[in-house]
Amino acid sequence: MRLLPGFLLSILAAHSSATQEAPGRLNFESMPIIVTDDHRQAVERGLDWLAEHQNPDGSWSAKIGYKLNSEYRNTGEGPHVGVTALACMAFLAGGHLPARGEYGPVVERGLGFVLKAAKNDGYITHGGTRMYSHAFATLFLAEIYGMTHREDVREKLQKAIDFIVDTQNEEGGWRYVPFAPESDMSIVVCQVLALRAARNIGIRVPKSTVDRAAQYVLDSAITEDSVPHFRRSVFPDEIGSFHYQRGRGSRSSFPLTAAGVTALHGVGIYTDESIRRGLDYLQKNHEPFNRHFGEAEGGHYFFWYGHYYGVQAMYTAGTSSQLSYWESYFARLRSELFSMQASDGSFPNQVGPGRAFGTAMAVLILEIPYRFLPIFQR
Numbered sequence: 001m002r003l004l005p006g007f008l009l010s011i012l013a014a015h016s017s018a019t020q021e022a023p024g025r026l027n028f029e030s031m032p033i034i035v036t037d038d039h040r041q042a043v044e045r046g047l048d049w050l051a052e053h054q055n056p057d058g059s060w061s062a063k064i065g066y067k068l069n070s071e072y073r074n075t076g077e078g079p080h081v082g083v084t085a086l087a088c089m090a091f092l093a094g095g096h097l098p099a100r101g102e103y104g105p106v107v108e109r110g111l112g113f114v115l116k117a118a119k120n121d122g123y124i125t126h127g128g129t130r131m132y133s134h135a136f137a138t139l140f141l142a143e144i145y146g147m148t149h150r151e152d153v154r155e156k157l158q159k160a161i162d163f164i165v166d167t168q169n170e171e172g173g174w175r176y177v178p179f180a181p182e183s184d185m186s187i188v189v190c191q192v193l194a195l196r197a198a199r200n201i202g203i204r205v206p207k208s209t210v211d212r213a214a215q216y217v218l219d220s221a222i223t224e225d226s227v228p229h230f231r232r233s234v235f236p237d238e239i240g241s242f243h244y245q246r247g248r249g250s251r252s253s254f255p256l257t258a259a260g261v262t263a264l265h266g267v268g269i270y271t272d273e274s275i276r277r278g279l280d281y282l283q284k285n286h287e288p289f290n291r292h293f294g295e296a297e298g299g300h301y302f303f304w305y306g307h308y309y310g311v312q313a314m315y316t317a318g319t320s321s322q323l324s325y326w327e328s329y330f331a332r333l334r335s336e337l338f339s340m341q342a343s344d345g346s347f348p349n350q351v352g353p354g355r356a357f358g359t360a361m362a363v364l365i366l367e368i369p370y371r372f373l374p375i376f377q378r
Helices: 006-010 037-052 081-093 104-117 131-148 151-167 185-200 207-220 254-266 273-293 301-317 325-340 355-370
Strands: 020-022 061-068 071-079
Touching: 037 081, 037 325, 037 355, 061 355, 081 104, 081 131, 081 355, 104 131, 104 151, 131 151, 131 185, 151 185, 185 207, 185 254, 207 254, 254 273, 254 301, 273 301, 273 325, 301 325, 301 355, 325 355
Parallel strands: none
Antiparallel strands: 061 071
C-alpha cells in the first residue's frame, strides 16, 4: 500500500470511536477529524481506476455536452478536455507531479493533451467542449505551473487567462459559450477559481476583471432585502442561497450556493454576511441534497458539482467557536462517498459526462485535506 507523508495522518476523517446519535447513526457534529486507512485506500483505488482508463493520447473519454435543467444533453463522446483536466488535478492533489513517481507519466500525458487542445486565441477546447472545460483546463495549467515553473505551460496559461478576461461580459460574468451576453453562477465560479490560481502564481490578471466578477456574485446572493425583488417562488427559507442568474428571479440551489460562497472566497472576500448565510444554507440542506442527487441518483452531475465547490467552501471557512462547518460537512460527505465507490475503484455519474468525471470529482473531494494543491489551501 502506498503511504502518504506522516503529517497527513492527523488531518480529516471520522474517528473510529465516534459517538452515536442513535443506533447505526453517526453523530457527525461531534466527530474529530483524521485521515483513516479507509480514506487513503478510497483515494488510491480511485487514482488506480483513472490511470487504467487514460487514453494513449493522455485524455480521458467522456460524454461531451451540457446540462439542461436537471438533465445532461449529450452532443458527442470522446476525449474530453474538462474531464482530463479534473482527472489530472486528482493526481496532483494526491502529490503526483508530471514525470515524477508512479503516476508521473499519467500526469505528463494528460498535460500534453491539454496543451495541444489550447487554440491560438487561448481557448482550450476539444470536440465541442465549452467554457466549463476551458476553466478546469486553465485551473489545471495554473496548478502545474505553480509546481513546475515550466515555460511551455506559462505561455499557454497566460493566453487561457487572457481569453477568460476578454470573454467577460457586461454583467461581470460568463456563460456556457464565449462572449455570451448573459451569465450564470455555475460558470462564473469556474472562471473565478482559474483566475485566482493564476494570479496567485504571478500570471497577469486585471484587478477590474476580478472586481466585476465579485460584484456579480455578491448581487446574486438572496437576502431579506433582495427577496421582494425576485419572483414569488423565492421563499424565506432560500435566504442565504445564490441565484443561477443575477437579477432574473432565477432558481437557487445547493450547488449554486456552494459555487457562490466558493467564488467569493476566490475573489478574496471572506467576511461578507452572504458567506455565513450561504454556509448555513448548505449545512441545512446537506442531507436532503445527498438523498436526492447522491447514491440514489447514481451520482448526478449536480451532486459532484455541488460538493466539489461545497467542500472548498466549508474547508476555507474552517471551524468557528459557534458553528462547526467543516468537520460535520466532510464527515457526512465522506461517508456518502464510501458507499458510492464501486469495487473497481470508480464512482458513478449516470447523469453527466460519465464515470471518469464522477471518479475525478470524488477523488478531488477526498483529497482536499491532503493540501497539496494550492487551490485547496486556506
